Amino acid sequence: MKIIIRLIPLILFLLLGLLLYRGLSLDPQSMPSALIGKSFPQFTLTRLENESQQVTNADFNPGIKLVNVWATWCPSCKVEHPFLVKLAKDDRFSLYGINYKDDRVDANQWLKYYQNPYQFSIFDDIGKLGLDLGVYGAPETFVIDHHGVIRKRFAGVLEPRVWQRQFLPLINTIEDEMAKGE
Amino acid sequence: MKTNNLVNILTKNSKALMVLLSSAMIFFATFSISAGPIDTYTFPDEVTKKRFASLTYELRCPKCQNQNLADSNSPISQDLRKEVYDMLIDGRTDTEIMDFMVQRYGEFVLYRPRVSSITYILWFGPIVFILIGAYVVFLFTRRKDTEPEHLSAEQKQQLKSILKD
Numbered sequence: 001m002k003i004i005i006r007l008i009p010l011i012l013f014l015l016l017g018l019l020l021y022r023g024l025s026l027d028p029q030s031m032p033s034a035l036i037g038k039s040f041p042q043f044t045l046t047r048l049e050n051e052s053q054q055v056t057n058a059d060f061n062p063g064i065k066l067v068n069v070w071a072t073w074c075p076s077c078k079v080e081h082p083f084l085v086k087l088a089k090d091d092r093f094s095l096y097g098i099n100y101k102d103d104r105v106d107a108n109q110w111l112k113y114y115q116n117p118y119q120f121s122i123f124d125d126i127g128k129l130g131l132d133l134g135v136y137g138a139p140e141t142f143v144i145d146h147h148g149v150i151r152k153r154f155a156g157v158l159e160p161r162v163w164q165r166q167f168l169p170l171i172n173t174i175e176d177e178m179a180k181g182e
Numbered sequence: 183m184k185t186n187n188l189v190n191i192l193t194k195n196s197k198a199l200m201v202l203l204s205s206a207m208i209f210f211a212t213f214s215i216s217a218g219p220i221d222t223y224t225f226p227d228e229v230t231k232k233r234f235a236s237l238t239y240e241l242r243c244p245k246c247q248n249q250n251l252a253d254s255n256s257p258i259s260q261d262l263r264k265e266v267y268d269m270l271i272d273g274r275t276d277t278e279i280m281d282f283m284v285q286r287y288g289e290f291v292l293y294r295p296r297v298s299s300i301t302y303i304l305w306f307g308p309i310v311f312i313l314i315g316a317y318v319v320f321l322f323t324r325r326k327d328t329e330p331e332h333l334s335a336e337q338k339q340q341l342k343s344i345l346k347d
Contacts, residue, residue, distance in 0.1 A: 028247060031244075031288060031290055033288065034284065034285060034286060034287055034288035034289075035286070101257070127261055131261065131262075131265060131286060132286060133286070134244070134286040134287045134288070136244040136245045136258040136287070137245055137258065
């Protein structure tokens with residue numbers, strides 16, 4: 001009994017050390033979105049390419065959707081762009097853009113210059129849809145399933161490693177669900 | 183030449199220099215620097231103004247995680263402050279505004295987390311630790327029975343008389 005009491009400080013120290021060590025490898029920036037499992041918010045905005053053309057949720061394709069939040073003022077979006085162009089060739093999902101708090105002319109020029117990977121981009125100049133999505137910066141990428149439910153939110157640059165590890169498995173899962181008719 | 187004289191006096195009399203310097207330091211320290219972002223919101227009444235201040239004080243900036251909305255200059259904080267302002271003018275209650283933020287940004291945006299099953303440890307952990315600590319202190323400081331058991335009645339009597347002296 002005495003020996004156990006004597007060891008208590010050591011045990012406490014080890015536990016605390018373990019806890020703090022674990023804390024070192026946690027990324028405080030990676031937060032779960034509050035919207036996972038909820039429907040994509042309703043919106044009525046205009047198409048980036050054409051200010052007189054309205055877009056709503058009904059304009060999304062029925063299958064799996066990737067929604068990428070981007071802007072010309074965002075340097076990381078430029079880094080991520082070539083990979084998005086590659087992704088656009090995959091027909092397992094449709095890629096859409098939300099042009100977040102940007103200038104319409106600049107954004108259209110960007111798409112002309114760097115290629116347009118999106119089916120269409122939603123022009124969200126005051127960030128209203130961004131707010132409803134809990135966006136706090138760009139780039140951010142959301143995965144929407146066939147029911148219009150948000151399944152994943154990723155904040156940061158989309159690159160092959162992240163894609164392989166986090167997105168592909170989820171897309172496979174959703175495809176399985178679709179095949180089962182869920 | 184005059185300034186030279188002053189320098190002479192000061193260098194010779196280091197005490198005077200010290201007094202001068204420290205009074206200057208104390209004087210300048212009284213200017214507080216407030217570097218908060220400046221918005222030009224106008225409020226219909228003092229109560230709304232206070233509510234705005236307390237809401238932006240208790241809501242956390244999602245991007246710059248160790249600042250509240252009132253402190254942060256990031257674009258997202260500016261937007262959220264605007265949103266809080268619009269909702270206040272709209273006549274929404276504080277709870278509605280908090281709910282609006284939590285629905286979009288998660289429990290994370292509340293600097294004062296709600297009491298729920300996942301925050302029990304946050305709210306009640308400290309109390310539990312204090313109780314444990316108090317118990318440990320109690321265990322260690324408890325006076326052990328001072329009267330030795332193995333003494334005979336006679337010896338006890340003797341001990342008492344010694345202690346009395």
